[in-house]
Amino acid sequence: MLQIRSALDSERLDRVEHDLREVGFHIIENVITAEEADEAREAIWKFVEEDIANGFDHSYGDGKIRRVWAIVGKSPIFRGLIQHPTVVAVWKRMLGEDVIASTFTANIVGPDAPDGGWHIDYPYWAMQAPFPAGSLTGQTVWMLDDFTEENGATACIPGSHKTLRRPELGEAEGLESSVAVAPKGSIMFTNGAIWHQSRANRTDTPRVGLLGMYNRSVIYPQEDMPRQLTDDELAGESDVLKQLLGRNISFRDPDHGHNWHRTESGFRQV
């Protein structure tokens, strides 16, 4: 089981915030132990096998990069990681106390995979530029393998989030990038607007990462987070997890919300 050792002290949190605003990313090493990373990695491989058996296999990048969706409902390990205090502290600071999760998936960059392509993350890729300044969303890259120069680590272009737009085709190629090299169990936080990609994997071993995105609470999540756990499954879970899954947004609650709902007999306000 996941051992929570320490959350961040306020000095480190200040540094993370500074880097996310000014540089666009920040790495914290060894947030979980190598053994915990191994356990999570093994669980992901089980899901891959299940996805293949069920016909839900999602791959791209010449079929060599593989995605596992909706992992939070699939194992208590990921219910723990999505609400890890270090992660929640960072995103509460950047995105508000009422932050929600937007998507939590695994991304597996297999042997000989090409680079993933320079991009920005949701909701920016769904938005017209210029993007609003200030953070709408942030990415959490959990490294379940050592990330190296050779095995498909994530690369970012420092400062590119400040352009408040997506890269033009080919534009990022000539720019200096920074590769997230760190031991398994580490996290890279990124500003969701930064230009980034997974690099090509030139080794014979898959590189497994988890991607946890967090949004300001008014932004519709990328995955259907509220329904990843049933009411029964969620009953014994923490308030933080309920919040992250968007189960505590009172104005959206169909029974107690303040917005208008369509019913058989017209619209009503509840």
Ligand SMILES: O=C(O)CCC(=O)C(=O)O
């Ligand atoms: O797995 C990675 O290194 C990054 C992938 C990524 O940026 C994404 O899927 O949005």
Ligand SMILES: [Fe+2]
């Ligand atoms: Fe991305």
